[in-house]
Amino acid sequence: MSPQKKTLVTIILILLPLFFFFGTLCIGRYYVSLNDVLTTLWQGLTGTRRGVSAETATVILQIRLPRAFQGAMVGAALGASGAAFQSLFRNPLVSSGILGVSAGAGFGAALAIVLFNSIFLTPLFAFGFGILAVILSYFAGKIDNTSTTITLVLGGTIIQSIFSALISLLKYLADTATQLPAITFWLMGSLASTKTADVFLALFPMALGMAGMLILRYRLNVLSMGDREARTLGINVPANKAAIIAFATLATAGAVCVSGIVGWIGLIIPHIGRMLVGNDNKWLVPASMSLGACFVIFCDTLCRSLTGGEIPLGIVTALIGGPFFIYLLKKTKGRSW
Numbered sequence: 001m002s003p004q005k006k007t008l009v010t011i012i013l014i015l016l017p018l019f020f021f022f023g024t025l026c027i028g029r030y031y032v033s034l035n036d037v038l039t040t041l042w043q044g045l046t047g048t049r050r051g052v053s054a055e056t057a058t059v060i061l062q063i064r065l066p067r068a069f070q071g072a073m074v075g076a077a078l079g080a081s082g083a084a085f086q087s088l089f090r091n092p093l094v095s096s097g098i099l100g101v102s103a104g105a106g107f108g109a110a111l112a113i114v115l116f117n118s119i120f121l122t123p124l125f126a127f128g129f130g131i132l133a134v135i136l137s138y139f140a141g142k143i144d145n146t147s148t149t150i151t152l153v154l155g156g157t158i159i160q161s162i163f164s165a166l167i168s169l170l171k172y173l174a175d176t177a178t179q180l181p182a183i184t185f186w187l188m189g190s191l192a193s194t195k196t197a198d199v200f201l202a203l204f205p206m207a208l209g210m211a212g213m214l215i216l217r218y219r220l221n222v223l224s225m226g227d228r229e230a231r232t233l234g235i236n237v238p239a240n241k242a243a244i245i246a247f248a249t250l251a252t253a254g255a256v257c258v259s260g261i262v263g264w265i266g267l268i269i270p271h272i273g274r275m276l277v278g279n280d281n282k283w284l285v286p287a288s289m290s291l292g293a294c295f296v297i298f299c300d301t302l303c304r305s306l307t308g309g310e311i312p313l314g315i316v317t318a319l320i321g322g323p324f325f326i327y328l329l330k331k332t333k334g335r336s337w
Contacts, residue, residue, distance in 0.1 A: 009277055013290040017072060020297040024068045027301055029308075030059055041065075067194040070202070071300045072293035074191075074259045075269075077206040077251035079292020082266025083273065083285050084213050084248045087224040088241065089149050096252045096266030099156035099245070103163035104133025105256040110170040110183045117179065119193075122186070123201060123257040130253035133159050134245065149227075152245075189260035189314030191300050202258040209251025213285055216244055220281040262314050264321030265292055271328050 025037045032040075039051045040060040081096035089098070097103070108129025112121040134156075141155025167187070174180040219240050222230045227237050252266070269292045270284065276291075277283035296313075299320060303311040 006283075009283070009287070013287055017290050017293045017297075020294045021068055021072060024071075024297050024301045025060055025064050028059075028064065028305055030055075032056055032060060036060075062196075066196050066199050067191050067300065068297060070194050070199050070258060071191055071296045073199075073203065073206050074255040074262065075265060075292035075294070075296030076289035077210055077255040077292070078262065078265040079269035079273075079288035079290075079295070080210050080213050080285050081248040081252045082292075083270035083281065083288040084217075084220060084244055085266070086270050087220045087281055087284075088244055089153060090224055090226075091153070092271070093267070094153070095263070096248065097160070097256075097261075097263075098153060099137040099249065100133035100159035100163060101130040101249055101252045102256055102261050102263075103160040103167070104136075105130035105253060106187050106261055107133075107163045107166050107170070109186050109257075109260070110167050110174075113179050113182050113186070114170050114174050117182075127202075127205070127253050127257035129163075130256055131249060133163055134249045134253075138245070185312065186260045187314075188312035189262040189317075190303070190310065190312050191259055192304070192310045194258070199258075202254040205250045205254030209247045209249070209254065210289060212243065212247030213251065216240065216247065217281040217285040220244065220285070224279075224281070260312075260314065262296070262317055264317045264325070265295060268321050268325050268328065269295060271325075275328070 022034065022037060026032050026034055036052050036056055037060060040057050043052065043057065044061050078096045082094070085094045085096060085098055086092055105126040108125035108127070109122045111129070112118060112125035137152065137156040137159045139155075140158055141151035141153070143151055167183075171180055171183055174183055219235060222233055222235050223237065223240060223244070230237050230240075256262075270288050272291055273284050273287035277287045295317075299316045300313055303313050303316050
């Protein structure tokens with residue numbers, strides 16, 4: 001990209017999430033003007049309570065602000081993970097849950113609901129089993145002490161299928177009055193129950209995972225050329241692959257454990273990023289983070305604004321992501337793949 005285009009893209013990628021972030025703080029069945037939002041945020045920082053009502057301050061600071069921040073982090077984590085996995089596996093149909101992290105997290109959440117019926121343990125179990133699923137996928141795809149790209153994908157597919165079957169088993173055994181609805185709604189994904197404690201719970205793994213992917217995004221360009229070429233250029237292929245998978249898994253597991261299973265983000269967001277900045281992961285990974293944050297905030301705003309109830313986030317992302325992916329396929333004709 002030319003220097004002028006780089007500057008323009010950088011400005012857009014920085015300002016666009018801010019636009020969606022402040023927009024979602026205003027929009028809802030309880031409308032709040034931008035001036036009141038800014039006043040409330042300033043009062044929250046300074047500790048004063050003047051100029052806005054207590055109801056407005058409660059809506060902004062305790063409900064919408066944590067939800068918007070968590071949505072931005074979830075979208076950024078899933079978008080960056082999808083971009084990293086697509087480049088690493090050289091497959092445009094790979095998403096952030098390719099190694100079974102989403103299915104493993106779903107099983108962990110369902111297990112916590114069935115055994116303990118605990119809101120606090122659900123995200124912890126989801127995070128732990130999400131990490132476990134990726135570890136199992138790695139060993140399942142390891143042949144003769146080595147793991148190629150195709151065997152890793154196959155291992156992830158196998159583990160994902162096993163955990164999906166275990167989820168179905170837990171749904172069959174769950175109490176139909178309380179536990180089964182809780183499992184079903186968790187699997188559909190939602191940010192409705194977001195609290196400040198949830199934000200801090202998942203902030204560390206998501207931030208650490210995204211930071212690692214940003215640092216290693218230059219290596220992704222080399223690894224995307226193939227293992228033989230990467231070794232020729234002096235790259236330690238197994239170590240770099242393991243590091244990228246670990247950081248992407250950490251970010252994905254942190255996102256899924258607090259939002260449930262939210263599909264399509266890790267699949268379509270990197271393709272949109274490629275249309276804007278190209279295939280260079282130096283720009284693609286941060287672009288996917290920015291676009292992913294915007295996409296989740298936008299979808300979550302629709303979830304809580306379209307009807308009197310709460311539409312699960314996973315439904316909206318699928319309804320928007322599926323047709324949009326068809327549009328991308330027709331528009332690019334596979335050129336960005």
